[in-house]
Amino acid sequence: MKRFTDSLLGLVVLGVSIITVLFLVIPLLMAAVMSFDSREYLGQFPPPGLSTRWYTSFFSDAYYLKGLKVSLLLALTSTCLSTMVGVAAAFTLDRYRFPGREVLSAFFLSPLIVPHVIIGFSLLLFFSSIGLLDGFVRLVLGHLIITVPYVIRTTLASLVGIRKSFMEAALILGATESRAMWKITVPLAKTGIAAGAVFALAYSLDDVSVSLFLTDPNFYTLPVAMTNMMRSQFDLRIASASVLLMIMTIVLIWLLDRIAGLDNVVGQGVYHK
Amino acid sequence: MPVLEFSNVNKRFGGELAVDNVSFQVGEGRIVSLLGPSGCGKTTTLRLIAGFEQPDGGDIRIRGESVARKRPYERNVGLVFQDYALFPHMTVEANIAFGMRERGVPQSEFAERTAKVLELVKMQGLQRRNPHQLSGGQQQRVALARALVTEPSLLLLDEPLSNLDAKLRESLRIELKQILRSAGITTIIVTHDQSEAMSMADHIIVMSKGRVMQRGSAEEIYSTPANRFVADFIGQSNWFNGQLQGNRFVTDDGLTIAVGDRAGAGAAELGIRPERIAVRTNGTRGWDGANVLGGKIETTEYLGPTIHHWVRLQSGRTVHAIVQNDGQCFARHGQDIHLEIRPEDCLVLGPEP
Numbered sequence: 001m002k003r004f005t006d007s008l009l010g011l012v013v014l015g016v017s018i019i020t021v022l023f024l025v026i027p028l029l030m031a032a033v034m035s036f037d038s039r040e041y042l043g044q045f046p047p048p049g050l051s052t053r054w055y056t057s058f059f060s061d062a063y064y065l066k067g068l069k070v071s072l073l074l075a076l077t078s079t080c081l082s083t084m085v086g087v088a089a090a091f092t093l094d095r096y097r098f099p100g101r102e103v104l105s106a107f108f109l110s111p112l113i114v115p116h117v118i119i120g121f122s123l124l125l126f127f128s129s130i131g132l133l134d135g136f137v138r139l140v141l142g143h144l145i146i147t148v149p150y151v152i153r154t155t156l157a158s159l160v161g162i163r164k165s166f167m168e169a170a171l172i173l174g175a176t177e178s179r180a181m182w183k184i185t186v187p188l189a190k191t192g193i194a195a196g197a198v199f200a201l202a203y204s205l206d207d208v209s210v211s212l213f214l215t216d217p218n219f220y221t222l223p224v225a226m227t228n229m230m231r232s233q234f235d236l237r238i239a240s241a242s243v244l245l246m247i248m249t250i251v252l253i254w255l256l257d258r259i260a261g262l263d264n265v266v267g268q269g270v271y272h273k
Numbered sequence: 274m275p276v277l278e279f280s281n282v283n284k285r286f287g288g289e290l291a292v293d294n295v296s297f298q299v300g301e302g303r304i305v306s307l308l309g310p311s312g313c314g315k316t317t318t319l320r321l322i323a324g325f326e327q328p329d330g331g332d333i334r335i336r337g338e339s340v341a342r343k344r345p346y347e348r349n350v351g352l353v354f355q356d357y358a359l360f361p362h363m364t365v366e367a368n369i370a371f372g373m374r375e376r377g378v379p380q381s382e383f384a385e386r387t388a389k390v391l392e393l394v395k396m397q398g399l400q401r402r403n404p405h406q407l408s409g410g411q412q413q414r415v416a417l418a419r420a421l422v423t424e425p426s427l428l429l430l431d432e433p434l435s436n437l438d439a440k441l442r443e444s445l446r447i448e449l450k451q452i453l454r455s456a457g458i459t460t461i462i463v464t465h466d467q468s469e470a471m472s473m474a475d476h477i478i479v480m481s482k483g484r485v486m487q488r489g490s491a492e493e494i495y496s497t498p499a500n501r502f503v504a505d506f507i508g509q510s511n512w513f514n515g516q517l518q519g520n521r522f523v524t525d526d527g528l529t530i531a532v533g534d535r536a537g538a539g540a541a542e543l544g545i546r547p548e549r550i551a552v553r554t555n556g557t558r559g560w561d562g563a564n565v566l567g568g569k570i571e572t573t574e575y576l577g578p579t580i581h582h583w584v585r586l587q588s589g590r591t592v593h594a595i596v597q598n599d600g601q602c603f604a605r606h607g608q609d610i611h612l613e614i615r616p617e618d619c620l621v622l623g624p625e626p
Contacts, residue, residue, distance in 0.1 A: 165358035171345040172323055172352045173423065174375035183371070187362050 028246065035239035042235060054240040064241060067225030074136070074221060075204040078143035083197045085144065086151025087189075091181070093152070094159040112149045119145060120213035127214070135219030142210045147203050151196030158192025159185070191259065198256040202249055274337050275300050276427055276459040277322065282331035284317055291317040293483035294331070299427070299459055299476075304450075306462045306474030310506065314483035319429050319463045323352050335426055346375070351420030351458075355432040357412045359404035365391075365415050366400040372423040390418040393452060409437050410445055417449075421456055428453075430462045434469055446472050467507045471495070479503050501542060501622055510544035510620065511592050517541040517621055526588040530564045533616035537623065544620035550594040551613040552582055552604050563613040568592065573606045584612060 030045055035054055037047035058064050093105050111119060120142065127138050162185060170180035186193070208223045215224050222245065226238050275298040284292040292314045299305045307315040320326045321333060324345035333341045340348045359368050369387050378386070391397050394414040404412055413433065420428055433449060434442045450473045453460050464470050470477050471491035479486040479494060479502075487499040498504035501512075515524035522532045522543045530543065551559050552570075566586055574581040575598075582594045582604060594612060596604075604610050 163356060163358065165354045165356055166360060168323075168325055168345070169352070169354060169358035169360070170371070170375075171325075172350060173372035173419070174346045174377075175371075176344075176346055179375065184360060 031239050031242050032246070034236055035243045037236055037239075054236040057235075058237045058240045058244075061237065063229075064222070064225055064237060067220055067222040068241075068244070070136070070139075070219050071205060071222040074139050074143060075201050078140050078147055078204050079197055079200045081140065082144050082147040082151050082200045083193065086148045086196055086200075087155050087186075087193055089148070090152045090155035090159060091185070094156060108152050109149045111146050116146060116207065116209035120210040123210070124213040133216070135214065135216030138214040138216075139211060139219060139221070142214045143204045143207065146207060146210055147200035150199035150203065151193070154192040154196035154199065155189055156192075158189040162188045194259045195256060198252050198259070202252050205245060205248060276303075276336060277461070278332070278334040278337075279318070279322070280332045280334070282318075282321060282328045282333060284314075284321060284326060285329050286317075290483050292321065292328075295480075295483070295485055296331075297478055297485065297488065299461060302457055302459055303476060304453055304460045304462065304474045305476045305478065306464060306470035307478050307480060308464055308467060308470040308506075309480035309486075310465055312482075313480040315463045315465075315480050316431065317483075318480070319352075319431055319461065322427070322461065323350055323429060324348050349423075349426045351423065351425035351428040353413070353416045353420050353428070353430045353433060355435060357404075357416040357436075359412055359415055359419070361404055363404075364400065365396070365402050365404070365407075368404070368415060369419050369422050372419060376423045378423070386422050390422045393421065393456060394418045395448075410441050413437070413445070417452065421458065426459065428458045428460045430460060432464055432466075433462060435464075435466070442469075449473065471507075479506065481506075498544075498620065498622075501544075504544050504620060504622070508546060509593065510546055511550075513543040513545075513590075515541065515543060520616075522619065522621060524588075526590055528566065528586070528588060530614065530619065531562075531616045532619040532621055535621050539623075542622045544622065545592075545614055545618060546620075547581070547593045547595040548579075548597075549614065549618035550592065552584070552594050552596050553611050553613060554604055555609055555611060558613075560613050560615055563615045566592075566612045566614070568610060568612060570604055570606055570608050570610060573604075584610065586612075 034045060034047060036050045036052065037043070038049035038051035038053065039047060040053075089108055093101065093108070123138070123142050123145070127133075127141075132138060166184050166188065167180050170184045171177070175183065206223065207221070208227055211221045211224050212227065215221065220228075222241060226241050229235075230238060277299040279298070280296050282292055282295050283290065295314070295318060297305075307318055309315045317326060321328055324340065324343060324347070328341050331341075332339055335348060335350070359365075360371065363371065366387060369390065370383055373383055373386060387400070388397070391400065394417050396411065396414050396418060399407070399411070399415075404415070407415065413436075434445060437445060446469060453473070462470065462474055475490065476488065477491055477494050478488045481502050487494055487503045494503060495507055498507065504510050513522070513524040513526075513528070513530075515522055515528075517532070517535060517538050517540075519538065520531060520534050522530045522541070524530065524543065532543065551563070553559055568584040568586045570582050571585045571591060572583040578598055580596045580598050582596065584592045584594055586592060592612065
């Protein structure tokens with residue numbers, strides 16, 4: 001009887017896992033298949049024939065292309081900035097014990113908890129009141145705020161695993177503090193830093209809610225373009241755009257796995273040994 | 274001129290005095306050990322010399338130059354960390370080159386210096402290994418090589434053998450001592466292990482609660498401890514409370530023991546090292562002029578090279594005696610025996626202030 005309940009529980013867990021995976025994968029697969037639909041109109045699944053017409057259409061649409069270009073440029077810019085800012089913040093939080101450290105740490109991580117719609121709206125109000133109207137700058141700053149917490153978290157996690165004596169050994173061997181940081185701490189924390197950068201890139205590519213508030217007619221991201229098109233001109237170019245974003249994300253995940261090992265990053269939060 | 278002058282140094286953490294007015298000097302080529310239990314201030318002293326902490330008072334001079342306010346990289350000090358702290362992302366060679374590069378040694382000297390220092394620590398041929406591919410003992414040698422290659426004025430060793438297993442520790446102790454001697458480097462060894470300090474250092478500074486308790490050679494510290502702390506920290510003793518009266522000591526439980534000529538009188542403590550007590554079966558005599566105490570063997574531990582006896586005296590007090598296993602002592606559990614204690618083997622300490 002004991003064995004029976006155990007096996008039953010095992011089966012239930014297995015079943016739930018399979019359903020979850022299917023639930024995650026099926027819609028994605030459907031979107032991917034639909035993006036190759038040969039019909040001119042939006043029809044039922046499955047498509048009667050396949051073609052690349054929606055991709056051709058996507059790449060010949062100036063509105064989408066502009067969105068894609070801005071998204072890529074924005075993702076690269078905000079990732080570079082947020083990696084620099086996040087690493088600096090993580091090093092500070094790791095090295096120094098000062099009053100208010102906990103508060104500062106919570107503050108840095110708060111964008112993970114605060115809904116992005118709220119962040120987007122607040123930033124819009126703030127930027128308007130200080131007269132910052134340039135769409136690209138606003139987007140970069142907005143994305144910086146939502147991606148920095150990931151960099152801080154992964155970097156901090158890898159810094160925790162670095163023994164204090166490494167830094168001291170470098171100092172006693174004649175290295176200045178900044179040399180020691182550059183030659184010892186940064187190389188040892190590089191998996192965490194790289195993981196943070198990849199997360200930042202992925203979240204920046206994906207974001208709608210913050211970007212929606214900060215775009216202007218000249219600078220809008222691909223996900224924002226998709227959202228707008230969904231209302232005005234709903235067709236399968238959205239599916240092809242989704243597939244493109246999916247491919248980019250898959251490439252990023254593959255990169256992350258190559259650099260840090262996916263288990264290290266997602267499973268254990270990059271804690272060393 | 275001494276290599277290191279540590280003068281009246283104070284260091285506080287919070288309200289606690291971790292180092293309390295400590296002074297000592299280390300001469301050229303000497304090996305000095307800071308010995309004490311954890312929390313005695315020895316590690317703080319080491320970190321003050323290295324520059325990881327700054328003193329609240331007093332001065333630290335290396336070769337006459339005050340370094341108390343200098344950063345670690347502004348002092349020419351080598352340090353072997355307790356966990357060795359070899360950089361895990363660098364090979365043995367790169368670990369050794371790190372200090373030379375940071376200290377501005379010309380690149381052309383790297384190969385020769387590395388070879389020399391690896392030969393000294395007997396690690397030739399392992400340049401290309403990574404630290405995690407080395408055993409604990411090998412890691413320690415690399416850490417030593419890394420510290421020595423920059424030719425520091427002073428070498429600090431933090432608990433050098435504590436991360437190794439007991440067997441390896443003894444063989445490495447002798448080897449480490451030979452390496453230090455052949456390098457001729459002035460060394461300070463911080464340790465809580467008395468045998469490590471006694472075997473490797475030619476001068477021992479015993480510390481407790483941030484203060485220096487006693488300094489001297491291993492023999493001086495063992496045979497004439499300055500106080501009860503030193504006597505107990507380095508070796509064991511049987512302690513009796515009582516009164517010193519001229520050349521005899523009267524214990525509170527009524528024994529009178531001749532202790533030789535001593536200055537002073539009054540309440541004091543008498544300590545007798547277990548291995549200085551002879552156990553004789555009744556009817557045999559050993560030393561002339563020794564104190565003789567009758568008793569019965571209560572417990573015996575046969576440990577091979579030595580045999581430990583716990584002997585209950587007629588007063589009811591138990592005394593611990595250690596006898597060399599020379600095959601001649603046939604004292605057994607439950608047997609009536611007598612103990613012999615020579616007056617010169619008695620440690621008499623005034624009451625602690």
